[in-house]
Amino acid sequence: MIDVDARAVVEFTQALVRIPSTYDPARGRTEQPAADLVAAKMREWGWDPVVYEAAPGRPNVVAVVEGGAGDGPTLLFEGHTDVVTEGDLATWTVDPFCGEIRDGRLWGRGSADMKSGLAAILHATRALQLAGPFPGRIKVAALADEEGLMIGAHHFVSCGLAADVDGAIVAEPEAGEICAVAKGALRLRVDLTGKMAHGAMPEHGRNPVLAVAALVDRLGALQRELQRAHPAHEHLGEVYVTPTVVRAGAEEQVNVIPATASLFIDVRTVPGVEHKVIADRVAALAGGDGFTAEVSVLVDRPPVDVPVSDPVVAALAAAHRTVTGAEPVYGGVPGSTDGTVLTHWGGVPSVVYGPGGKWIAHQADEYVEVAEIVRCTRVFAEAARRFLHRDHP
């Protein structure tokens, strides 16, 4: 097994957690200082990181570590530097940016999602490098804005940086599960237009609020139809079509039938469901009855379905077995990650695996088990060794 610096990876996680890298320019917060810390660590090790501006003040840090033992595959280790907001401080029992270790746990916003994962991929790569030459190369990427529109991952792909990558490991917190599948997400906005009228004389108008109600009802039927056509996925569960936001009228105008109403829909899909087909179906269900409907696609992230036989998944599974002595558990990502962008737009097989519980991300009192950080670093180093040596039974 490759020797990793257990103390250093934990200390680096603490240092990252102590940087409040939420994206909140009004409070002077961006990923920049976290990205600077990552780049400084890379330079300390003699790497040559390149910093790309995915957007002003939102850097992607990318380093390529050549193995020096001849030709071989390119492995991408990917993490993100941003964290979600700490939210209401009253809900925390620790300072969200303390990075303190207590009861074997490292506490703070981003400890699980995913500064421990980021520290682990960096230190795993360093450990492999110190262990001697290896074929191929490792690309280490610390990207911006995973928690937003994933502009960091999109920028990475659009710069051509994914083109030479043979497999990617995304270090999101998945509680030790190997997640080669991820749910798709499609966010739609439906604008319905009717005819404004006095609330006392509805016969002179066409009330789009009623059209919203009818559409919500039809979406329930659409969800049932999709669930019948696409049975629950063993790791991802059901397809969901969930209306989440309704906008119409004004509180101070209760006696006015509004001309327009909007419905926002959060669709979650499993492999095999075509997002275009769903958007078209919603458009067909929304129109008619004297109302005009316009459907806009706000976010479109297709499901990820990488086979477990793919070399990057197989190498990770073998590494998990070697390091933990336990059989790997396969799971699915309930949301989407940068892996969705890398696989769908970059054409790179991706797998998600990393320290921290699946459900602790984005919560108050976020933490990660210290032992899990070290264990994951060992798994990452072993997975890289196996992937690059093409040793994945």
Ligand SMILES: [Zn+2]
């Ligand atoms: Zn994350």
